[in-house]
Amino acid sequence: MKLKLAILGTRGIPNNYGGFEHIAEYVSEGLVQRGHEVTVYNSHNHPYQEKTWNGVQVVHCYDPEYKIGTAGQFIYDLNCLMDARRRQFDVILLMGYTSSSVWGMLYPKNSVIISNMDGLEWNRAKYAKPVQRFLKYAEKLAVKYSQFYIADSLVIKSYLQEKYHIDSQYIPYGADVYTEQERKMFDSDRSRVKEDYFLLMARMEPENNIELILDGFSNSNSDKSFKVLGNTNTKFGKFITQKFQHDERIQFKGSNFDNSVVRSLQNNSYLYFHGHSVGGTNPSLLEAMASEALIAAHNNPFNKSVLTTDAFYFNDASDVRQLVETVQREDTERIMIQNNLHKIQYQFNWEKVINEYEAFILESYQKSKA
The missing domain is CATH 3.40.50.2000 (Glycogen Phosphorylase B;)
Structure with missing residues (x-):
């Protein structure tokens, strides 16, 4: 029909x-x-x-x-x-x-x-x-x-x-898993930019916990940069950029709807922060999973129903600081990434x-x- x-x-x-x-x-x-x-x-x-x-x-x-x-x-x-x-x-x-x-x-x-x-x-x-x-x-x-x-x-x-x-x-x-062409591009990017930054991608809205995440990072002793993707030309966006303007590690990159660029950034990040606390199955979270990012997510039922045990979770800025300063990229983390990729292939x-x-x-x- x-x-x-x-x-x-x-x-x-x-x-x-x-x-x-x-x-x-x-x-x-x-x-x-x-x-x-x-x-x-x-x-x-x-x-x-x-x-x-x-x-x-x-x-x-x-x-x-x-x-x-x-x-x-x-x-x-x-x-x-x-x-x-x-x-x-x-x-x-x-x-x-x-x-x-x-x-x-x-x-x-x-x-x-x-x-x-x-x-x-x-x-x-x-x-x-x-x-x-x-x-x-x-x-x-x-x-x-x-x-x-x-x-x-x-x-x-x-x-x-x-x-x-x-x-x-x-x-x-x-979400879509990598095409062979994308994988080749990401592999070529990896030698230049792999794992030297943290990443957050979201609309600049309070319930996405952007301020909380950046507070935690700003209070950390990390020497990595933190890239923020999202339109900052909003009331809350302007507040956030002004609040963290003196932390040179935090880089506000604006919105980007070029899927290949976003996926490369997700794939090459050291840790991807997902702060959404309201809503359903969030597209940017699924894309991060499909891009084989290691994920730290706000601790709420929406995120946990998707990620289950295959992510780090945070409730407040002190949790974020601890993750920034302690998360490693070892076998356990690689298994988390592969489990999330499996979810994309068979569920999402x-x-x-x-x-x-x-x-x-x-x-x-x-x-x-x-």
């Missing part, structure tokens, strides 16, 4: 932002390769302005976020929904609910609505209490107005079952993820028509 479906709720493809754009890119292209007609909605000012991308139809909708801030996201999502109502999609896949579920009464009545329920958005430290209350309400609306649900973490799946008594389909993100590979999305979309469509 071939379906006509749309993916809403992202800033668009190809990915120039983050997690949901990352998965929309892979899943949309994969579903097209499997014979489906797929449309992805893009912000009107997305860097990619063509009408198709690798066989995926691209619809650009007006997005005033750049003019009026966060409120613009709600207008953008409304614009996307109003356009989708006219196109008679069999299935609409909504990535998240933050600024879309308030329009739930306008969801197309003849389309099957599947929502990826995101990662407990209301728990993010960057949001003030009134915003957190609104996000809990938005989550409730997403449950009410959707017919089927996807959770990208087993922790979120359990939460949805306990909180709303709904059964969601667990489908994580994916994109082919498996795309197959699971297709199977769940088809199953949901058939159930709705039964």
Whole structure:
């Protein structure tokens, strides 16, 4: 069965932002390769302005976020929904609910609505209490107005079952293991840059524990550098760069969406710090695993459900300092790296993820028509 479906709720493809754009890119292209007609909605000012991308139809909708801030996201999502109502999609896949579920009464009545329920958005430290209350309400609306649900973490799946008594389909993100060409490139890089730096890659947001990690490193006696990848042109990003501007070891490198460059940096790092504390299966964590990085992760259920015992864990800045000063690269650490690579090959590979999305979309469509 071939379906006509749309993916809403992202800033668009190809990915120039983050997690949901990352998965929309892979899943949309994969579903097209499997014979489906797929449309992805893009912000009107997305860097990619063509009408198709690798066989995926691209619809650009007006997005005033750049003019009026966060409120613009709600207008953008409304614009996307109003356009989708006219196109008679069999299935609409909504990535998240933050600024879309308030329009739930306008969801197309003849389309099957599947929502990826995101990662407990209301728990993010960057949001003030009134915003957190609104996000809990938005989550409730997403449950009410959707017919089927996807959770990208087993922790979120359990939460949805306990909180709303709904059964969601667990489908994580994916990552790709090295191609032979990438491996040759990384091997050539290794002699120049291998293991002389620590690395962190994240959006500059409080719940990603960037300040905690850099506090720990800054207080250490390490002579290695610490590279930070992420857009620092935000309020929190500017705060972080100013706070650590006098530590010459800390290097803020900005955002980088060149996958080969990012993977090379991950592969060649001495220790990769993953500070995300809210959300589901994080794409940058999977990519670090696939890039054969040795990982130190914030100690929380989301990270532990993915990494299990194959990572170092930290709770505070003193833990980070201890890891920076004591972690070795011996046989035990090499086994941790190989175990994580095995997880990517058999649990978190994109082919498996795309197959699971297709199977769940088809199953949901058939159930709705039964």
